[in-house]
Amino acid sequence: MHQNDSLDTESQRLTEEVQREKNWKRWGPYLAERQWGTVREDYSKDGSSWDYFTHEQARSRAYRWGEDGLLGMCDRQGRLCFALALWNGVDPILKERLFGLSGNEGNHGEDVKESYFYLDSTPTHSYMKALYKYPQSEFPYTRLVEENRNLSKDLGEFELIDTGIFEENRYFDIFAEYAKAAPNDILIKITVANRSSQTATLHLLPTIWFKNTWSWGRTGESYWSKPCIEYKKDGELLLSQETLGKFRFVVEPLPNIDAPTFLFTENETNAAKLFGAENPSHYVKDAFHDYIVNGRKDAVNPEMVGTKASPHYRLEVPAGEEVTVRLRLFAEQEAPEQPFDQNFEQIFQQRIRETQEFYEKHICAELCEHEQQVVRQAYAGLLWSKQFYHYGVKDWLEGDPAQPPLERDGDVPNSDWIHLYNRDIISMPDKWEYPWYATWDLGFHLIAFAKIDPDFAKQQLILFLREWYMHPNGQIPAFEFDFSSTNPPVIPWACWRVYKMTAEKGHRDRVFLARVFQKLLLDFTWWVNRKDVTGKNIFAGGFLGMDNIGVFDRSQPLPTGGHLQQADGTAWMAFYCVTMLAMALELADGDPAYEDIASKFFEHFIAISDAMNKIGGTGLWDEEDGFYYDWLTVDNKSTPLKVRSLVGIVVLFAAEVLNFQLIEHLPGFLKRMEWFLANRKDVTEHISCMKKAKATNHLLLAIPTKERLQRVLQYLLDENEFLSPYGIRSLSRFHLENPYVFPVDDQEYRVEYLPGESNSGIFGGNSNWRGPIWFPLNYVLVEALERYYHFWGDSFLVECPRGSGQMMNLSQVAHEIQERLTRIFLPNEQGYCPWQGKNQYFASDPHWRNLMLFHEYFCGDIGHGLGACHQTGWTALIARLLEDCGRKRAKS
Template identity: 65%
Template sequence: MSQSRGLGAEARRLAEDERRDHNWKRWGPYLAERQWGTVREDYSPGGTSWTDFPHAHARSRAYRWGEDGLLGITDRECRLCFAVALWNEKDALLKERLFGLTGPQGNHGEDVKEEYFYLDSTPTHSYLEALYKYPQAAFPYERLIEENQRRGRGAPEFELADTGVFEERRYFDVRAEYAKAGPDDLLIRLTLTNAGPETARLHVLPTLWFRNTWDWGRDGEGYWPRPHMTALSTHALVAEHASLGRFQWHAEKAEGHPAPPLLFTQNETNRERLFGVPNTVPHVKDAFHDAVVQGRREAVNTAGTGTKAAFHHVLELPPGGRVVLRLRLFSEADAPAQLFGESFDTLFAQRIAEADEFYDSRLPRTLAPEERRVARQAYAGLMWTKQFYHYAVKPWMEGDPAQPTPPPSRLQGRNRDWGHLYNRDIISVPDKWEYPWYAAWDLAFHMIPFARVDPTFAKEQLVLFLREWFMHPNGQLPAYEFELSDVNPPVHAWACWSVYKMTASHGKKDTAFLKRTFHKLLLNFTWWVNRKDADGKNLFAGGFLGLDNIGVFDRSKPLPTGGRLDQADGTAWMAFFCTTLLAMALELAQDDPAYEDIASKFFEHFVAIVDAMNNLGGTGLWDEQDGFYYDELLLEGHATPLRVRSMVGLVPLFAAEILEDRRLERLPGFSKRLRWFLENRADLSRNTSYLSKPDGKGCLHGHRLLAIPSRERLLRVLRRVLDPEEFLSEYGIRSLSRVHATEPLVFDVRGEEYRVAYVPGESDSGMFGGNSNWRGPVWFPLNYLLIEALERYHHFYGESFQVECPTGSGRMMTLAQVARELSARLSRLFLPDASGRRPCHGDDKRFTDNPDWRDLVLFHEYFHGDTGRGLGATHQTGWTALVVQCLEELHKASE
């Protein structure tokens, strides 16, 4: 969409922040929802992060690398944090953070067991809204663990709603809203509602605390001396930090309720409780739990000082009763003239109106109300999952001077080859509970919808991962926290090129961004070529490549057969990488002829890869019998295709780039080399789709296509892609053909059976922890790349290229129409049908029958291949936010 429909208030804030006139993004939803159990907090001998820092420790142990909280915010360096704590007088624990199952506890891996929803956010976080549903019954911690451990992989996960705690609407709605009067003036509005049929009491503790940076014995950047908070009155405090400065925090007395006491403690570990040794301070991190839940008022500091503070409200709420709590956090340098009163709610109304205005200018005007609701909540989830992420491998491995020395095994353990990596940034993460760490290929997809609303952030994130404190000196991008050296698909170049094109308007192009990323991507491409092409034959074996358990074997480990696997997806990803870098080089060559040589290099490398994929050994990785691309196992000189019809065989469709003669005419150096290559290396270019196509008058239309499949092979693959009995579901393209439900691939290795069968829902395999499944469900990222590729093919082949969609229906479509059809099916996951049911929610009646739930949308990690039910991480809005691109695709014509 155009970025120029008018410069509203939020657009002005974005511009001011980009120019550094005002730091509008200093405060945001950057607080993690799970810090416990992450690799960063793990100092165990064997790298068992779940058991080294379990949930039971979270309330009592100061975190080293970050913080977490409920519906919270923090500044961009995570110095001062705010979140909400709750107690319903039945729970064993003060509810200060979200709970979920660890990897070993869940029958399908790690899994958050809470109900919360992101409802709104502007890019500068000038307005934020989120909702948490807190049961009035005791939170069933043990039952959730025990039942999920009892269930096997063939059973569905046991969820919080399955325990019955939401029956009869016996829960509290906890709505948190934030509005900025200025970059350092934050208005906080908490709305507590009793949705149940009886009067219920709720303890609410709005909590402010400093991240502990002083207990580790380190100095320098990011390690500040102990800050302090001091009571100014019964309803206010001052918080002073060496780097952040002085802030005041005020609370308004809730109408009809007594003034809340102000509690203080220190954000330091309760060593006595956890380790049986004396505490170094008398008041520790879990003091509010002890004071509120256990009634031990001596646990808090009555002197009114500390590094953690909370207002303790006790609310008696009748059925349907609602209380609004108002708080304000501001820098003393920007103290407002009036703290609360009418102007407080007026500012909220203004920021909400500005948020509506901003998204109205970015979204297609023709979106239906439900489509707009989905898009707004998708963007909200995308914005809320920006997180302060701190991980420095060298000090993490060495340990801290003031803490026990890590075991020697740590120096030979996880991520030991990444000592240069120093991350302390705001990063778009997949999910702040289940994946509270970045994943490089996830982030690349996040930046596509981000570019529509905050192009500066999108570019900054893509550049960040290419910087020297992220990228390995050998050119590899860090994959994810659990194993930085793992290999994700090389989609970073595609994201950079896409964002560049999306943000170019009215002749203005950010060439500096393109150059900056292109040069670093050359290093990454070289790493791939040097590390992943075993025999120098342009066939690549890149590991699991983000597809987890899709294959016969765990592709990140040595094959149980011995030998080597040539991967159809690994090789195709490299061809895709080539075409993207070629397109970038040709763009830069328009103004600088020096890039023509590098463009020639990528053209020729692409042709060599395609030749290997289509021709090496006769037919390469193409199977003429099945009309599909397969991985190939090479063992003792014999090549065996692994005939699994999966996304692995669809990735070759993505590498399709169109060259326009009118642009090539302006590049004489590239054109000359191109002609020479085609004339003198016909052996390589014989099966490459490098074509000029006559139009209806017999004249060349001036377009040339670079692609892996020929026209005939593309048709054959698409027949399977669009077959409902194979890949085409009602909700997008499945990751594995449904034919494998009745025809599983079985591979025998020395008496041990390896099997791949169609599994439309949760994984039945323990591969990669069993919490991911590419053996049937619908995943957004590769669906989106397929849609994009189909549009490129249509641009080249035009209206004359038509396919039957669905296969067997007799209905013929152009590839552009197929792309729109797939966009419609993906969008359908979140839109209510005639009965009000959204497929992503499955058969959960709360989302159809209860008006408090009906308009709430979750954006899951992936979706059931037959029913569309959401699976995996419930809040992985990152790449699933691509649904906004699908909705835009559907409304292009009307716009």
């Protein structure tokens, strides 16, 4: 962004951050919601991370690689953390972190079992707000585990709200709000609202602590000497850490409420409790739990010093009323004269106004009030899901000098990623079920981020292509369970889209494009060398994100022997290729050195597309059905696996419309292109290869011919196949009555349409692609259809929906899919939104009505939310879809 008088205040802060004038993003919601059960914390022999470091152990055991907490924040290096701890007087444990099922406990994989919502945030986190709903009855930890463990995979998950614990409003709404007076001056308000009809007691502990960096026996970067928190006077704590400096944490005295008791302990493992070993200190991590829940007054340090501290409030909250606690954290050099004078509330109100002004400027004005709420909360979830992520594979493999070494039976995951050292703020899918990055998810996150924080979007892409992330062989890391897994290559598309979307006043960041392009060359080469098994431009990339959509587990050897020719793997590479061509042509317009590499990608795209269409006679195209399938090759005999799924739809993504006037200014590329088209008609016969639209002077590169595109679209736009009332299904509904069955010896491999959760454990677990609607691939499809329309215009019409008699151009088709996707979040006359499923609270209860969850995926028939319930990352694409629909409504 460029500094000018027209910038709103938040945009000015973003500019100051980019220009390194002020460190506005030093503090943010970067604290994980679950650090236990992660690969990083797993030093077991068998690699069972869920069992090695459990939720039960988390309150007593110091983390090695990160921290977690409830509605919390920390600095961008995860050194000093703040979060809430709560006790309702009846729970068996002090609630310091979110609870959920481990991967082996639920009937559909890991699942958070709490009710919490992200309500607001600016990109610099100058203002943030979130809500946690805390039951006043005993939290049903055991029941949630037992009920879900006993459910079959044919049934849905048993959620907290299904226990009846929120009936009669017997709960607290707990709001955490943060406002920055300056980059290192953070104002905090905790508001506790009693929704029940009776006075209720809440123990509130706004807890501040230092990440444990001193117990591991290491020295050097990120392994500092032990920091300190000490009580000074009048509700004021002094916090000291060698790289962070000195901070003050101040608590405001409250009228008519007893002053809090200050509790201190160490962020150290309770080794005596967990392992029967000697504790490093009498005061350990779970001291506050022992003090509050077990009444052990000697558990906390009477000297009022340690590395973990909290004021302890015992709040009696009358029925239907609320109590607010105010705190402030600031660097000594930015200390306010009076922490809690009238300026405190004025700053909060000012930041709230600035947040409103920012989004009024950046959100489409044509949206109705509910649509604007959806967009705001989608962006809030996206911003709150940024996390400090620390993982040094070399240190993890070696173990720490003061701790037992990592001793694994068999292969150790990530052992060939010894160069990888991550210690950054990263956009996460969510911070509970996915407290680790997933690279292909990230590409979609950044499309949404590009609207509100373009610099963050670009810097994330650059980060993942840096040498301490990318493997020396060129592969981009996938996710911490296995960095070598094969994710769909969406990062190139994200780089190209972010480049174009962040252009301002005709200025495009060519330095950014050149930086990412150079690194993507390495990744492209890795794909070509590692995933083209036969060397014939047909790719087999493994499961490619769509975990259990196919006949076989594509990440494992095939039970038939032979190899799989993947329609989506090959199409993703064609998409990669044509995206790199578009980038190279853009860079060549100003630097002729890029013309040669543009020619390489032009010819490579044609080779891949030709292979899809012609190898073995018809390639991966099935002329009988008019669809692209995976083909199984055994003993030189190829058989199509006739599963109509997104595997065959991904083929449509690889389409690019090129400007012929640009190409005319690139003589080297133009000459080679014309020679190729004239002399290699054998490889351009069955694809859309540089077809020219006379009216627009555009050229089209795409895998299918116009006729094949028409045939695929007949399936896509059939409501008995892919077209759901709420978007495009991942598997055709045709397979509900017609399951695909492939026999191997005495075993049957089946694929059948399931609109909701998977009933199979094949590879995916909680991730299910056998019918539901996923926002990421719907979004890419919408963009692809717009590109086809950009070329064909009104000369290409298709019936939509099939059988309706209604003819549409491809832009209208794209809009129809967008409108169906947005229905998931739009209420009917009774206030019910499809994503809510059977939950009536969100439609009728005034304390739930405007709250939203952004699920991982959605039922293919009725649109209700499924999977991870806070995966705002790629489902935040709803913000862009709604805004696009709003603009189109305004034009019409």
